[in-house]
Amino acid sequence: MDDRDWLASRFDEFRPRLQSVAYSILGSVSDAEDAVQECWMRLDRSDSSDVRDLHGWLITVVGRICLDMLRRRGHRREYASDRLPEPIVEFDVTGPEQEVLLADSVGLALLVVLETLTPPERLAFVLHDVFGVPFSEIAPVVERSPEAARQLATRARRRVRTAPTPDPDMARQRAAVEAFLAAARSGDMAGLLEVLDPAVVFRADTGAAATVLPFPVRGARAVAERVLQTAPGFAPHATPAIVNGQAGAVFAPDGTPVGVIGFTVVDGRIVAIDLVADPAKLTHVEWQPPDATMRRRPTPSG
Secondary structure, eight states, X not given: XXXXXXXXXXXXXXXXXXXXXXXXXXXXXHHHHHHHHHHHHHHHHSOGGGOSOHHHHHHHHHHHHHHHHHHHHTTOOSSTTTTOOOOOEESOOOSHHHHHHHHTOOOHHHHHXXXXXXXXXXXXXXXXXXXXXXXXXXXXXXXXXXXXXXHHHHHHHHHHTTSOOOOSOHXXXXXXXXXXXXXXXXXXXXXXXXXXXXXXXXXXXXXXXXXXXXXOEESHHXXXXXXXXXXXXXXXXXXXXXXXXXXXXXXXXXXXXXXXEEEEEETTEEEEEEEEOOGGGSTTOOOOOTTSOOOOOOOOOX
């Protein structure tokens, strides 16, 4: 194995973590893939013989690429509901790559809050609070001192506290989601009210297509009524899945995903429902029966 093959092999070991870092910063699977590939190209072109900590070097490089992408993206929004990220959907988490992605997953509700941060705040928070990168390594990426980088993360943390912290018990999450779907299928208003938190919020991203139903919807009764309005079209086609590391569901009536819904469950009740039905944000979702084996992601190429 020559040096380039060895380097590609090492990069492939770190790819799942780099993908998680990039996605957490960007909220876009396709943009994250572009950032990781750009990271590989920079590594391939560089003299890495003096790099002692390849993992740390790669994370800071992908962070710098993501920061540039966030700044170029700016604040352009084509429609009001375009605040939900592309979801990460897993049907099987038995492989090492899937386990890494699941461990590093950032929920949809938290990503919504991250969208309100400035690019440097978002990068400092994600790198430090989610992935444990020291401020001394974050500082050159954001072109500030370590103390200034710490302040960026502190400001971000204040906003992030508004995001709900989901139950760590996946079985408890799934029980709440199953109760929600069962109530939706049977048109059971009382059942929905029992599983919904009184202050639940229901957000939806339907893409550029106009909708006569405004979002977000807040409050248990209002959300339950909205769910029952649309339940006949989606509830029978819901397949349980893991969405951004939390219990969720995918709707694929004819085998093509048309909607992904993530739930945030706290103390056994649903506090947030995030529906992504924008076709442009579902192109990467590979529909598979729950017992199918996830296809592995591609290795880096030159």
